[in-house]
Amino acid sequence: MDKTMPNDMSLEALIAGDRAEFARLVDEYSSPIYRLGLRMLGNPQDAEDVLQNTFLNALTHIQNFEGRSSLATWLYRIAVNEALMLIRKKKPEVNLEDVEAEDDTDDLRPTQIVDWSALPEEELLSEEGKKALDAAVAQLPESLRIVFLLRDVEGLSIKETAEALNLTETNVKTRLLRARMVLREQLSAYYSERLPARSEK
Amino acid sequence: MTDHPHTTCEELLGSLSAYIDGDLDPQLCQELEKHLAECDNCRIVLNTTKRTIDLVQTPLEKPDLPEDVRERLFKRLNLDHYLTPKPK
Ligand SMILES: [Zn+2]
Numbered sequence: 568m569d570k571t572m573p574n575d576m577s578l579e580a581l582i583a584g585d586r587a588e589f590a591r592l593v594d595e596y597s598s599p600i601y602r603l604g605l606r607m608l609g610n611p612q613d614a615e616d617v618l619q620n621t622f623l624n625a626l627t628h629i630q631n632f633e634g635r636s637s638l639a640t641w642l643y644r645i646a647v648n649e650a651l652m653l654i655r656k657k658k659p660e661v662n663l664e665d666v667e668a669e670d671d672t673d674d675l676r677p678t679q680i681v682d683w684s685a686l687p688e689e690e691l692l693s694e695e696g697k698k699a700l701d702a703a704v705a706q707l708p709e710s711l712r713i714v715f716l717l718r719d720v721e722g723l724s725i726k727e728t729a730e731a732l733n734l735t736e737t738n739v740k741t742r743l744l745r746a747r748m749v750l751r752e753q754l755s756a757y758y759s760e761r762l763p764a765r766s767e768k
Numbered sequence: 769m770t771d772h773p774h775t776t777c778e779e780l781l782g783s784l785s786a787y788i789d790g791d792l793d794p795q796l797c798q799e800l801e802k803h804l805a806e807c808d809n810c811r812i813v814l815n816t817t818k819r820t821i822d823l824v825q826t827p828l829e830k831p832d833l834p835e836d837v838r839e840r841l842f843k844r845l846n847l848d849h850y851l852t853p854k855p856k
Contacts, residue, residue, distance in 0.1 A: 590842070590850035597841060598833045615837055619844045626845060675781060677813045684815040691823060700823055719821050725789070744785035750824075751817045 578638070581629050589629070593622055596639065599721055600646045606716050607650040608657075609705060617653060621646040636730045643723065643731040647713060654709060675748045679755030683762055690761055703753040707746055714739055715746035775803040780810050788818055 576595070580588040600621055604614030624645050632641060690696065707715060717728045718739070725743075729736045780803055786792045787800055804811050842851045 586847060587850055589845075590847045593841065593845065593847065594838075597838060601833045601837065602831070611837075615840070618833075618837070619841055622841065622845055676778075677781070677809070680809050680812050682812040682815055684812075684819040691819075692826060704824065715824075720824050722825070725791070740785065740791075744782070747785055747788075747817055747820065748781075751813070751820045754820050754823070755816055 576638075578632070578634065582632065584630070589626060592625075592638075596642050597622070600642065603643070603646055603716055603721065604650055606704065606720070607709070607713065608653060613653055613657075617646060617649045620649045624649065637727070640723070640727045640730050643717060643721075643727075644733070647717075647731055650713075651709075675745065677748070677752065677755075679752050679759065681755055681759035681762065683755065683758035686758060686761060691758065696758075696761075699757045700754065703750050703757075706753065707749060711742050711746040711749065714742040715750070718743055719747070775799045777803075777807060777810055780804070780807075781813070784814060784817060788814075788821065 576591060577585075577588060581592060597618060601614055601618045604617035605611065608614055608617065621642065625642060628645075632638070636644075692700075704712065704715070713732065714728060714734075717723045717731055718725065723731065725736050725739050728734075728743075729739045732739070734742075780800055783792055783796060783800060787797065792800070804814060839851060842848055
């Protein structure tokens with residue numbers, strides 16, 4: 568994800584309009600972009616629209632790719648914009664720019680203080696557990712969710728996430744902290760009920 | 769900087785994310801770890817936050833592109849010609 572070109576792909580060929588090379592690009596990145604669409608929009612049909620529009624857009628603009636960011640980051644930026652456009656169309660009431668006061672961590676103060684981190688994997692990732700996890704991610708406000716998805720789910724660096732979203736790195740870090748704390752609270756509420764009924768400490 | 773050597777829970781919270789990412793300067797890191805050694809609550813918050821991130825990164829949460837979606841994508845892009853079975 569941090570290399571400029573994946574594997575042995577040729578940027579020259581892509582820019583020159585080599586169709587076979589573009590097909591390889593599609594296979595390299597269609598899965599993560601589809602996942603991103605699914606997590607952002609919440610349904611397969613919209614995710615497919617995001618996926619198709621992203622690569623149509625990429626196909627049109629690949630000649631203008633200047634290599635200032637990695638190709639992956641460039642594609643993510645297109646995908647994010649496509650996803651946001653679709654969200655705005657479907658849910659005009661959603662506020663994507665709601666950047667909360669940068670240093671205000673007041674509302675982040677943890678209320679769930681139960682250590683469930685040692686619960687076995689089978690318990691944490693049972694069918695029900697996975698559903699709770701998905702639901703918690705889906706409940707994050709869009710402006711936090713997108714940062715969380717790119718950084719923690721897809722594994723982009725802070726810098727790449729900032730580039731893909733046109734945010735400052737500081738802003739990405741602030742949103743990431745928020746997203747993580749909100750998710751932690753939600754999962755704590757869920758998992759603490761699954762702890763064996765005994766109280767140590 | 770050394771005016772307030774005792775990290776508070778509040779301060780720790782603000783640096784938690786950067787700490788998990790290994791993105792904190794060494795001195796701050798040390799102070800934070802000192803606090804963690806003495807504060808059960810913060811240690812629990814740290815452990816459960818780390819675990820939360822682990823959980824969303826498990827491969828189980830990363831399904832591949834369905835084959836029919838891939839086919840429609842290639843057709844939409846006029847790349848049908850290259851619609852060979854996906855390389856591994
Ligand atoms: Zn503390």
